[in-house]
Amino acid sequence: MLLRRSMSTTSSHWDRFQKFFVRYPQIGFSIDISRMSFEESLFETQAPAIEKAFAAMKELEAGAIANPDEGRMVGHYWLRNSSLAPAELRAEIDGTLDATLDFAADVHAGKILAANGQKFTRVLVVGIGGSALGPQLVAQAITPANPPLAIDFFDNTDPDGMDRIVAQMGDEIATTLTLVISKSGGTKETRNGMLEAEAAYKAKGLEFAKHAVAVTGLGSELDKHAIAQGWLTRFPMWDWVGGRTSVMSAVGTIAAALQGVDVRQFLAGAAAMDEETRTRPARENAAMLLALMWFSAGKGKGAKDMVVLPYKDRLVLFSKYLQQLVMESLGKEHDLDGNVVNQGIAVYGNKGSTDQHAYVQQLRDGVNNFFVTFIQVAKARDTAGFEVEPGFTSGDYLQGFLRGTRAALAEKGRESITLSVEEVSAFTLGLLIGLFERAVGYYATLVNVNAYHQPGVEAGKKAATTFLKQMGEVLSALSGAGLTADELGAKLNVDAEDAWHMASHLAANGKAKIVPGETPAADRFSAV
Ligand SMILES: O=P(O)(O)OC[C@H]1O[C@](O)(CO)[C@@H](O)[C@@H]1O
Numbered sequence: 001m002l003l004r005r006s007m008s009t010t011s012s013h014w015d016r017f018q019k020f021f022v023r024y025p026q027i028g029f030s031i032d033i034s035r036m037s038f039e040e041s042l043f044e045t046q047a048p049a050i051e052k053a054f055a056a057m058k059e060l061e062a063g064a065i066a067n068p069d070e071g072r073m074v075g076h077y078w079l080r081n082s083s084l085a086p087a088e089l090r091a092e093i094d095g096t097l098d099a100t101l102d103f104a105a106d107v108h109a110g111k112i113l114a115a116n117g118q119k120f121t122r123v124l125v126v127g128i129g130g131s132a133l134g135p136q137l138v139a140q141a142i143t144p145a146n147p148p149l150a151i152d153f154f155d156n157t158d159p160d161g162m163d164r165i166v167a168q169m170g171d172e173i174a175t176t177l178t179l180v181i182s183k184s185g186g187t188k189e190t191r192n193g194m195l196e197a198e199a200a201y202k203a204k205g206l207e208f209a210k211h212a213v214a215v216t217g218l219g220s221e222l223d224k225h226a227i228a229q230g231w232l233t234r235f236p237m238w239d240w241v242g243g244r245t246s247v248m249s250a251v252g253t254i255a256a257a258l259q260g261v262d263v264r265q266f267l268a269g270a271a272a273m274d275e276e277t278r279t280r281p282a283r284e285n286a287a288m289l290l291a292l293m294w295f296s297a298g299k300g301k302g303a304k305d306m307v308v309l310p311y312k313d314r315l316v317l318f319s320k321y322l323q324q325l326v327m328e329s330l331g332k333e334h335d336l337d338g339n340v341v342n343q344g345i346a347v348y349g350n351k352g353s354t355d356q357h358a359y360v361q362q363l364r365d366g367v368n369n370f371f372v373t374f375i376q377v378a379k380a381r382d383t384a385g386f387e388v389e390p391g392f393t394s395g396d397y398l399q400g401f402l403r404g405t406r407a408a409l410a411e412k413g414r415e416s417i418t419l420s421v422e423e424v425s426a427f428t429l430g431l432l433i434g435l436f437e438r439a440v441g442y443y444a445t446l447v448n449v450n451a452y453h454q455p456g457v458e459a460g461k462k463a464a465t466t467f468l469k470q471m472g473e474v475l476s477a478l479s480g481a482g483l484t485a486d487e488l489g490a491k492l493n494v495d496a497e498d499a500w501h502m503a504s505h506l507a508a509n510g511k512a513k514i515v516p517g518e519t520p521a522a523d524r525f526s527a528v
Contacts, residue, residue, distance in 0.1 A: 013410075022284055027272045027431060028378075028422035031286045035406065035416045036371065038296040043282055046292060046446070050282045053291070053445035060441065061278070067242075067452035068336070074452050075238070076245035076437060077274055080267040080430070092236070097263075100235055100250050103213075104257030107177065108148050112232070115210035120177045122169060123258050126154040126193040127181035127251075129324060130243025131215075135181075135255040137321045138247065141314045142266070142426050143259040149177070151259060154193035162193065166200045173204055177258070178212045181251050183237040185220020188461075194222075215250045242452055244325050245437055248430075262426045269430025270437075277438050286419075287438035293417055294345055294439070295446050297371045301343070302330070304415075307363065308349035310375035311402045314424045318375070319349030322436055329440045329451040336448050343449050349373075353401035360405060364412055372409060372416040375432070376402055379423040470494045471502040478503070478512055482524030496521075 016034040023030035043050075060066035063086045066074040078085035082093040106112045110119045125135050132155035139151050152165045169176055178197050182190040201208040214226035214234045226234050235250035246252065248270060253263050277287035297304040306326065308319035331344030349355070352374070363370060380395025388394055406416050419435075421428040444451035473492050477483070483491070485500035492499065503525040506512035515524045 022286060022289065024276050024286070027269075027276065028428070029273070029276075029286070029431060029435075030420045031289055032418040032420075033289055033293055035410050035418070036293045036297060037413070037415055038293065042292060042296055046282075046295070049446050050288060050292075053288070053442040056445045057278070057438070057441055067450060069450060069453045069455070070239075072452070073240040074242065075240040076242065076248065079241065079248040080271040080434070081274065089238075089240075092238075096236060096250055097253060097267075100254040101257050101263060103233060103235075104254065107258060108260075114175045114177075115207055116174050118175050120149060120175050120211075122150045122152065122172055122176040123255060124152050124154065124165070124169075124176050124178040124197060125181060125255055126178060126190055126197055128155050128187055128189045128193075129328075130246050131181040131183060131187075131190065131251055133244075133317070133321050133324055134247025134252040137317045138252060138256045138261060138266070138429070139259060140317045141424055141429050142261055143256075147259040149258050151255065154197065155189075157189040157192045159196065162196045162200075166196075169200075171204070173200060174206055176211060177232075178208070179215060179255060180212060180222060180226075181215040181237075182220070182222050183217055183239075183241070183243050183246065183251070185214075185216040185222030188464075191222075194225075213254070215254060244328050247433065265426040266430040269425075269427035269432075270434035271430075272427075273431040273434035274438065277435065287435055288442050290417070290435070290439035291442035291446055293371070294443050297415055298345060300447055302345040303369070305346040305348065305370040307370050307372045308347060308375070309352045309355060309372055309405075310349075310377075311352040311398050312375070312377045312424055313351060315375060315377075316351045318432070319347065319351075321433075323347040325436055326440055328454050328457075330444060330447070330449060331456065332449040333456065334449075336450055341447070341449065343447050345443075352405065353398060356401060356405055363414060364408055368412075368414055370414070372406075372414070374402055374406060374416055374418040376418055376420040377422070377424055378420060467498065467502070470498065471505070474499060474502045475506055475511060478506075478525055478527040480526055482513075482515055482526045484517075484521060484524055486521060488525070 013034065017032065020034040021030065021032045060074050061077050061084055063073050065071055075085060078089065078093060082090045085093055103112070107120050114120050125132060132153055136153060136155070152169065154162050154165065166173065180190065180194045198208040201211060209229040209231050212226070212231040214222050214231055215237055216222040216234065217237050217239065223234060235254060237246065237249060237251060241249050248267055256266065257263050277285050282288045282292065294306065308322055310318050326345055326347045333340060333342055335341045363372065380393060380398065385393050406418065409416055421432065440451055470492065474488055474494070477488060477491055485496045485503060488494065488499040488503060489496035500520050500523065503512055504514065507514035507525060511528060513526045513528055517523045
């Protein structure tokens with residue numbers, strides 16, 4: 001009885017697999033949605049929405065104002081196929097790509113040298129969000145084991161984090177090329193990182209400008225600063241490329257090329273996936289299948305989280321990269337008609353099998369509020385095989401754990417998608433990025449949101465600006481006599497809780513004195 005039941009389950013799994021397994025052999029990619037619990041009628045019920053999404057994408061790729069709030073075109077697909085771009089942009093796209101690759105080649109060849117006449121040995125990228133995550137993913141996933149230049153990132157305004165990197169660089173800062181990357185050219189974290197980098201060079205008696213390159217919008221604050229200071233060079237960022245989709249613009253290509261990545265293959269991978277997912281009908285279209293699975297799993301409301309589990313160390317940052325791509329694109333208060341919808345899909349993940357020894361316990365046995373996206377890489381390693389026990393390699397185990405976890409989740413009714421690529425290479429990373437970019441675009445139309453703006457980010461930036469201004473006032477108001485947070489708040493017309501946090505921060509960093517009381521309200525702050 002038991003045996004019969006398990007046999008029929010197995011055969012229905014096999015049937016469903018054959019029905020919902022799509023592969024593109026010419027690019028070594030496949031998607032398996034058979035372990036998602038959607039009804040086949042989804043393709044019929046969603047047919048009008050699917051058509052709408054295809055049509056919207058076609059218009060977007062043809063140069064429509066697909067980001068209506070900001071009145072901008074959305075052109076990341078043109079970065080890997082400039083012939084799709086409006087005619088007036090093509091030469092600039094191609095010219096910028098060539099210029100970044102030529103610059104990197106000149107650095108490698110020693111035609112562009114550090115101020116001390118030596119070859120550059122390191123790159124420091126200063127940027128945040130889309131201006132750092134893409135280069136970080138590329139550095140982690142596809143740079144050679146011993147790249148021509150080592151790479152570090154200032155991707156925050158944490159002084160301790162930056163101090164540690166500067167300390168690790170030591171005297172090698174003299175042969176470090178710094179890329180300051182900011183589309184807007186006004187992001188404070190990046191501005192601070194740039195100033196910290198400038199100071200670090202100065203402390204070693206070096207001229208920052210002779211080691212600095214900017215990637216930014218024409219005429220931005222950063223652009224003007226780079227011109228005024230006489231930096232080595234500048235590469236443009238365009239308003240029709242969003243930060244989270246900028247890895248194939250100069251934002252990503254310059255760091256990648258300096259790292260010895262085959263940038264043209266990276267772009268070719270994305271272009272190849274674009275070709276596959278631009279015109280195929282929904283059932284064969286990997287990007288549309290992903291969007292439909294997100295829609296059916298989360299009931300079009302993001303009710304289920306997306307857990308991204310690549311079984312490959314090189315792809316460990318892919319989940320973080322997708323977190324920005326998906327959540328900044330889809331996490332929206334309003335739909336395109338102005339209705340409050342509070343859309344989004346939460347994304348998290350790290351890598352398998354490591355995560356099996358952490359949160360996968362909850363995925364199998366706990367709250368069923370997610371679907372997993374497994375990423376399987378067929379080729380285990382580049383070097384000769386090694387058997388950890390007779391007949392089995394570490395790579396066999398990795399594959400066994402992926403399949404085992406997929407089966408164990410399915411057994412408990414937990415959904416999963418499996419994407420497969422042959423290896424992790426510039427080409428396959430490009431195609432995976434291209435796949436998710438288009439899936440995000442399609443899904444946005446299915447739920448009727450603008451995937452290409454990020455109005456929510458501004459609120460935090462504004463509140464931080466106010467906090468800093470008021471903290472300056474608190475500092476000026478401190479005197480010899482100790483003041484409580486309530487007294488500071490009343491004096492400066494600042495919320496008492498904010499005043500307490502401001503004064504506490506100043507005290508923790510040697511700019512104020514604190515006499516602790518029994519409660520926060522009894523703490524007294526004075527000038528140093
Ligand atoms: O490149 P910029 O303009 O410095 O912006 C950095 C990041 O900040 C955001 O605008 C908002 O966090 C991201 O979309 C962007 O990638």
